[in-house]
Amino acid sequence: MAAISFARGAPAPECLPVQELADCARAALERDGTAVLLYGPGGGYGPLREWIAERHGVEPSRVVITNGSLQGFVFLSEQLVKPGTRVFVEAPTYDRPLKILSRLGADIVALPMDDEGLIPEELERALDAGEKPAFVYTIPTFQNPSGRTMSEERRRRVAGIAGERGVLVLEDDPYGLVRYEGEAPPLLFDLEGGVNVAYSSSFSKTVAPGVRVGYFVFPAELAAKIEALAVSTYISPPFLTQATVHEFLRRGNFEPNLERVRGLLRARRDAMLEALERNLPADASFTRPEGGYFVWIDFPSGPDVDELFTAAEEAGVLLVKGTDFFPRGQGGERSARLAFSYVSPAEIGEGVERLGALLGAAAPSAL
Numbered sequence: 502m503a504a505i506s507f508a509r510g511a512p513a514p515e516c517l518p519v520q521e522l523a524d525c526a527r528a529a530l531e532r533d534g535t536a537v538l539l540y541g542p543g544g545g546y547g548p549l550r551e552w553i554a555e556r557h558g559v560e561p562s563r564v565v566i567t568n569g570s571l572q573g574f575v576f577l578s579e580q581l582v583k584p585g586t587r588v589f590v591e592a593p594t595y596d597r598p599l600k601i602l603s604r605l606g607a608d609i610v611a612l613p614m615d616d617e618g619l620i621p622e623e624l625e626r627a628l629d630a631g632e633k634p635a636f637v638y639t640i641p642t643f644q645n646p647s648g649r650t651m652s653e654e655r656r657r658r659v660a661g662i663a664g665e666r667g668v669l670v671l672e673d674d675p676y677g678l679v680r681y682e683g684e685a686p687p688l689l690f691d692l693e694g695g696v697n698v699a700y701s702s703s704f705s706k707t708v709a710p711g712v713r714v715g716y717f718v719f720p721a722e723l724a725a726k727i728e729a730l731a732v733s734t735y736i737s738p739p740f741l742t743q744a745t746v747h748e749f750l751r752r753g754n755f756e757p758n759l760e761r762v763r764g765l766l767r768a769r770r771d772a773m774l775e776a777l778e779r780n781l782p783a784d785a786s787f788t789r790p791e792g793g794y795f796v797w798i799d800f801p802s803g804p805d806v807d808e809l810f811t812a813a814e815e816a817g818v819l820l821v822k823g824t825d826f827f828p829r830g831q832g833g834e835r836s837a838r839l840a841f842s843y844v845s846p847a848e849i850g851e852g853v854e855r856l857g858a859l860l861g862a863a864a865p866s867a868l
């Protein structure tokens with residue numbers, strides 16, 4: 502029995518525009534081969550940088566394109582974090598940044614969140630309680646891992662706090678465009694004016710993760726420092742994939758492809774919510790994201806997540822433990838992240854049924 506993976510935060514293979522990217526790679530080389538095949542600016546392929554800059558209303562020099570946005574997160578952290586430096590994160594938050602920050606010895610401060618996202622009062626309380634953090638890391642839209650989206654009212658307050666207190670906020674937004682329904686709230690970056698808020702996004706979820714094209718919009722001075730770090734790390738990034746993405750955009754493939762991807766993933770999100778509704782015990786709860794890849798489940802009277810993980814693995818279902826998404830593993834003991842992005846709707850139904858049996862079996866009173 503092949504395992505059903507709710508662990509992979511990756512697009513289903515049919516989301517990948519393989520043939521179009523093959524054509525774009527050839528066209529990019531034929532059109533601009535010399536620039537693509539030489540060393541060049543550490544901050545990324547000029548025409549793509551300009552496209553991103555225009556989209557965000559900034560000078561191209563403020564845009565740094567990195568090998569996936571995670572690489573940019575590493576650069577930013579290396580630039581700003583020394584052992585003991587405070588960094589604020591949402592709890593829960595994306596596990597890879599937690600690992601990067603731990604490796605650098607950061608003092609990671611967990612900010613509680615609820616269904617409306619990061620709680621502004623908690624941010625203020627943490628700011629009052631100690632040294633100014635190097636930055637506040639937030640994923641306000643379709644958060645990894647919870648699927649939650651910060652409300653517009655909260656966004657205005659967080660943007661206000663960033664401005665008033667002069668605190669750098671990193672708005673990580675790889676999923677914002679992968680929206681299945683509803684209105685997109687404004688970006689923190691736009692609300693604040695891009696002075697104290699840096700913005701990152703990626704073509705991983707809108708084109709393909711394998712192109713490894715992510716980007717940051719930084720305040721000007723920070724952009725220059727991060728670009729210098731990029732140069733000293735790899736001289737220049739791989740322009741071929743960046744130029745391929747640029748060609749994809751130039752041809753007008755981006756929007757139709759995104760619409761196609763939204764359709765494929767909306768069906769998976771629907772299958773996941775419907776299956777959870779049907780199979781989870783009554784006292785379990787789950788988030789209902791309007792986009793992105795993830796659903797977060799809480800099972801207060803179920804097994805702890807280590808037991809669930811092992812039992813699920815034996816039953817052929819993979820998930821990620823809630824504890825992986827909290828600093829020092831403190832939290833999420835009865836929670837898990839389920840990615841609906843990679844598997845088919847039929848596999849989602851089957852996998853959730855298996856999970857439901859495990860959770861139900863451990864919580865007979867809830868049945």
Ligand SMILES: Cc1ncc(COP(=O)(O)O)c(C=O)c1O
Nearest residue numbers: 569570571595640645703705715
């Ligand atoms: C919130 C968040 N930020 C950043 C990334 C990294 O994306 P990239 O592929 O651009 O490195 C991911 C990937 O899953 C993510 O979920």
